Amino acid sequence: MASAKNLRPQGAEKPVFDINPVLSERVTHYCPGCHHGIAHRLVSEVLHELGAADKAILVTSVGCAAFAYDYFNVDCLEAPHGRACAVATGVRRARPEAVVFTYQGDGDMAAIGTAESLHAANRGEKITAVFINNTVYGMTGGQMAPTTLVGQKTTTTLQGRNFHSEGGPIRLAEIMAQLQGVAYAARCALDSVKHVKAAKKAVRRAFDVQIAGLGFGFVELLSGCPTNWHMDPVAANKRIATDMIPVFPLGVFRDVEGE
Amino acid sequence: MYRLRLVRNHVPGYGHTGVQKRRGGHRMNTGRMPDRILAKGNEALAYGAVDAGLKCYFGYPITPQNEIPEMLSALLPECGGSFVQAESEVGAVNMLIGAGACGVPAMVSSSSCGISLMQEGISYMAGSHIPGVIVNMARGGPGLGDLGPSQGDYFQAVKGGGHGDHRNLVLAPATAQECYDFMFKALTLAFVYRNPVMILGDAVVAQLKEPVRRVPPAGADTPEYLESLVRDQRIEGYGARGKAAAPRLLKSVYLAEGELAGRNRLLQKKYAEMRGEALFECEDVDDADLVVIAFGSIGRIARSAIRRLPGTGRKVGLFRPITLYPFPEEALRKLAPSRRFLVVEQNIGQMVEDVRLAVNGASPVYWHGVMPGLFIGADELVEPILRALG
Amino acid sequence: MPGYQDVIMAGFGGQGVMLIGNLLAQAGMEQGFNVTFIPVYGAEMRGGTANCTVVLDNLPIGSPLVREPLSTIVLNEPSLAKFQPRLCKNGAQIVNASLIAEDLVDTAIRTVYIPANDMAHKLGNVKLANMVALGAWLRATEALPLQAVQDALRRVVSARHAGLIPVNAAALEAGYDFA
Numbered sequence: 001m002a003s004a005k006n007l008r009p010q011g012a013e014k015p016v017f018d019i020n021p022v023l024s025e026r027v028t029h030y031c032p033g034c035h036h037g038i039a040h041r042l043v044s045e046v047l048h049e050l051g052a053a054d055k056a057i058l059v060t061s062v063g064c065a066a067f068a069y070d071y072f073n074v075d076c077l078e079a080p081h082g083r084a085c086a087v088a089t090g091v092r093r094a095r096p097e098a099v100v101f102t103y104q105g106d107g108d109m110a111a112i113g114t115a116e117s118l119h120a121a122n123r124g125e126k127i128t129a130v131f132i133n134n135t136v137y138g139m140t141g142g143q144m145a146p147t148t149l150v151g152q153k154t155t156t157t158l159q160g161r162n163f164h165s166e167g168g169p170i171r172l173a174e175i176m177a178q179l180q181g182v183a184y185a186a187r188c189a190l191d192s193v194k195h196v197k198a199a200k201k202a203v204r205r206a207f208d209v210q211i212a213g214l215g216f217g218f219v220e221l222l223s224g225c226p227t228n229w230h231m232d233p234v235a236a237n238k239r240i241a242t243d244m245i246p247v248f249p250l251g252v253f254r255d256v257e258g259e
Numbered sequence: 260m261y262r263l264r265l266v267r268n269h270v271p272g273y274g275h276t277g278v279q280k281r282r283g284g285h286r287m288n289t290g291r292m293p294d295r296i297l298a299k300g301n302e303a304l305a306y307g308a309v310d311a312g313l314k315c316y317f318g319y320p321i322t323p324q325n326e327i328p329e330m331l332s333a334l335l336p337e338c339g340g341s342f343v344q345a346e347s348e349v350g351a352v353n354m355l356i357g358a359g360a361c362g363v364p365a366m367v368s369s370s371s372c373g374i375s376l377m378q379e380g381i382s383y384m385a386g387s388h389i390p391g392v393i394v395n396m397a398r399g400g401p402g403l404g405d406l407g408p409s410q411g412d413y414f415q416a417v418k419g420g421g422h423g424d425h426r427n428l429v430l431a432p433a434t435a436q437e438c439y440d441f442m443f444k445a446l447t448l449a450f451v452y453r454n455p456v457m458i459l460g461d462a463v464v465a466q467l468k469e470p471v472r473r474v475p476p477a478g479a480d481t482p483e484y485l486e487s488l489v490r491d492q493r494i495e496g497y498g499a500r501g502k503a504a505a506p507r508l509l510k511s512v513y514l515a516e517g518e519l520a521g522r523n524r525l526l527q528k529k530y531a532e533m534r535g536e537a538l539f540e541c542e543d544v545d546d547a548d549l550v551v552i553a554f555g556s557i558g559r560i561a562r563s564a565i566r567r568l569p570g571t572g573r574k575v576g577l578f579r580p581i582t583l584y585p586f587p588e589e590a591l592r593k594l595a596p597s598r599r600f601l602v603v604e605q606n607i608g609q610m611v612e613d614v615r616l617a618v619n620g621a622s623p624v625y626w627h628g629v630m631p632g633l634f635i636g637a638d639e640l641v642e643p644i645l646r647a648l649g
Numbered sequence: 650m651p652g653y654q655d656v657i658m659a660g661f662g663g664q665g666v667m668l669i670g671n672l673l674a675q676a677g678m679e680q681g682f683n684v685t686f687i688p689v690y691g692a693e694m695r696g697g698t699a700n701c702t703v704v705l706d707n708l709p710i711g712s713p714l715v716r717e718p719l720s721t722i723v724l725n726e727p728s729l730a731k732f733q734p735r736l737c738k739n740g741a742q743i744v745n746a747s748l749i750a751e752d753l754v755d756t757a758i759r760t761v762y763i764p765a766n767d768m769a770h771k772l773g774n775v776k777l778a779n780m781v782a783l784g785a786w787l788r789a790t791e792a793l794p795l796q797a798v799q800d801a802l803r804r805v806v807s808a809r810h811a812g813l814i815p816v817n818a819a820a821l822e823a824g825y826d827f828a
Contacts, residue, residue, distance in 0.1 A: 023351035024268035030326065051497075053497075054496055054499075054502060055496035055498050055499075055500025056348070056495055056496060057495075057496055059357070060510075066512065069508050069510065072458035072506075073506050074497065074498075074506050074508075075494040075495060075496055075497050075506050075507045075508070075528060076494070076506065076507070076508045076509075077357065077360045077494050077508075077509050077510075078383070078387065078508075078509065078510035078511060078512060079353065079356065079357075079381050079383075080356075080383050081382060083349065083350075083353035083356075083380070086345070086346075086349070086350040086351075086353035086354050086357070087353045087354065087356050087357040087360075088357060089317075089343060089350075089353075089354045089360070090315065090353065090355060090356060090357020090359070090360075090361065091357035091361055091494070092357070092360035092365040093315050093357075093497070094315055094341075094358040094361035094365065095495060096316060097360045097496075098495070098496045099496070104634060108580070110438065112442065115346050115347060115349070115350065116346065116349070116350050116353065118346075119345075119350060125342070138453075159510055161502055207292070216331075233366075259531070295678055297671070297675050297684070297686070303726070305698045354766065365663070368758075398814055451747045463687065463713065463714065466688055467685055467686070467687045467713045468674055468684075468685065468686035468687070469683075469685050469686075469713075470678045470684060471685065509743075543709055553774065555757060556713075558708070559712060559713070560711060560712040560714065562711035562712075563710075563711030563712035564711075564712070566711065572777050633714070634689060634714050635714060636712050636714045636715045636716035637711060637712040637716075638717060
């Protein structure tokens with residue numbers, strides 16, 4: 001397998017950037033311009049800074065991030081499609097001392113796994129859920145997601161998502177914020193340096209509330225999918241700002257400490 | 260105005276001497292047994308679970324198994340365990356995946372419809388080598404069916420139930436005492452084989468109250484021992500194994516060419532080893548002309564029916580499979596040559612297929628089905644047994 | 650079958666047939682018998698018909714369910730209609746005379762026709778009718794000593810209602826003495 005080691009400084013070259021040890025050195029399977037890589041990096045950096053990697057347990061989902069276990073140097077458990085928050089509940093109850101997190105896409109968390117996600121959140125399970133919203137099913141080839149924008153063309157909405165027959169995009173961060181068990185719910189975007197920096201803080205906070213025993217930590221990350229949006233990475237980045245953020249406003253929707 | 264209606268005067272023999280007078284009267288007691296408690300199968304199972312060291316329970320209410328979550332919601336937290344009323348059976352079985360992967364004794368319980376919802380998770384458990392106990396106190400089906408007893412989930416239990424080639428170890432209790440004892444057995448099997456283990460009962464076994472001795476069965480394993488069996492496979496946070504330990508992964512997905520074939524070969528090897536776990540109970544089979552084969556509640560009802568048979572000079576024995584998977588086929592094969600068999604089950608013909616496969620034509624196998632949902636007594640089985648005797 | 654006895658107890662939900670079923674099973678167990686108790690409810694929690702079957706045996710019990718019981722305790726008319734025809738030959742029934750018309754009772758069947766509600770009312774609480782009926786059954790069948798069943802009350806009645814144990818014991822005795 002290709003290794004990031006090949007990219008390490010050679011001879012007199014000076015390192016200006018390195019990955020953190022929580023992230024594996026494997027080259028990912030993600031498409032060029034995909035934001036999973038950034039999201040992985042943010043989560044791994046937070047775990048590294050918290051010194052929590054050795055007691056972290058990642059529950060993976062089904063979707064493009066199904067193989068996230070290849071990239072995080074932590075104990076991992078595979079969950080069936082949509083069930084990551086239920087599996088994480090079992091992990092949490094069995095291992096109260098662990099730092100437990102899920103990493104789920106929009107189909108996984110907001111369609112097939114809505115019940116498991118909302119109820120784990122409502123129980124206030126001390127887990128952190130990282131939710132990747134890219135408005136499309138990536139792994140299966142670009143079908144409509146629960147977050148697909150009205151009018152957006154996908155392989156199952158060839159004429160664009162029709163609000164009257166397919167409904168509108170689900171705003172999960174706002175829904176999560178309504179639940180008493182949720183200690184923190186925020187939405188960030190990964191399209192710009194400024195947004196990525198804010199996202200890092202949000203991810204950190206979503207873990208902090210878990211570790212402090214305050215409840216369920218949730219962070220939604222608006223991400224690009226150039227492949228299934230049929231765009232180049234630059235255009236995909238722009239779409240986040242022009243099309244997604246107006247529908248999915250950024251912000252912190254719930255933080256128990258701020259209340 | 261009211262009077263004792265002396266109907267008994269109309270029927271000779273009746274009096275205050277008893278409807279059917281017991282010989283020896285009240286003094287026939289064979290000694291008091293103060294350690295026996297009167298418990299439903301469901302209650303016995305809950306006691307067995309906590310006594311066996313259960314750490315986590317996940318479930319969703321459904322009749323006729325509600326006493327299990329109700330009791331464990333009180334008992335488990337007292338023992339330092341965790342009880343979660345899940346949002347659905349789907350949620351419950353996935354919580355079991357999580358707790359089982361962490362290597363702690365954990366279980367779910369439900370009834371037929373709910374067990375159907377759990378099948379995806381059970382397949383994942385099998386594919387990922389995750390231990391856990393699933394209790395199915397079955398009810399009549401298909402669909403919403405009814406709340407009565409049924410053995411219609413036999414195929415689902417013993418043939419895997421979920422997608423892909425997988426097998427559950429399946430235990431079929433017939434008494435409340437077995438409900439208690441089998442919780443220990445089920446947890447041991449789950450951890451020894453790192454596999455889902457199902458306890459398959461029905462509304463009769465679940466709701467029946469009987470004396471139960473709340474004492475761990477001889478040779479029962481401690482939860483510490485069980486947890487030690489999976490010490491090298493459980494997920495826990497790698498720091499538990501040392502600062503530089505390699506991370507662990509439990510999964511069932513194998514996409515690289517040939518990888519899944521290897522995984523399935525490994526599973527098949529495990530299932531072959533499980534065959535040694537076959538358990539059954541025999542009564543009077545040695546010189547029997549006919550052996551009645553029945554499991555669970557029907558097994559015990561068949562025993563009563565055999566006791567009630569009018570004297571024909573022909574001998575009838577009972578063979579009660581206790582493990583439904585592995586099916587005790589070797590034992591049946593040994594009985595086959597000189598005996599005929601009658602399979603009695605509360606479904607429209609499921610276990611009879613396994614009996615026929617085991618006997619493989621060596622002797623006649625008859626079948627009598629009791630329709631799911633019916634509460635039957637022993638009398639209803641007398642006629643079918645006589646018919647099979649020929 | 651020496652040492653075998655079975656009974657189906659039936660009535661409206663709320664008449665306490667499950668309680669006397671449990672009580673009999675508990676007392677039987679304490680007397681060293683094998684016992685089974687199995688309830689059969691209607692879909693309704695209250696107000697529907699409910700019945701339970703208790704088997705006492707000195708052998709391990711096979712079937713906990715009985716199609717043709719050796720005896721019944723019927724506390725209301727629907728229960729009589731359901732179980733009277735099923736009583737086994739030479740079976741006996743305890744019939745609640747307070748709620749069941751006399752002309753419905755099959756005179757060919759050995760019956761204790763006992764005004765359980767009225768007797769319970771006299772004892773201070775109509776809810777004791779179930780105990781009155783069980784007392785009558787104990788006398789009619791001699792399956793267990795009255796004292797054993799009265800003793801078992803302490804294990805069956807919840808601590809919250811422990812104060813009601815004496816009046817329950819009295820109701821059992823009243824039924825026993827009537828029959």
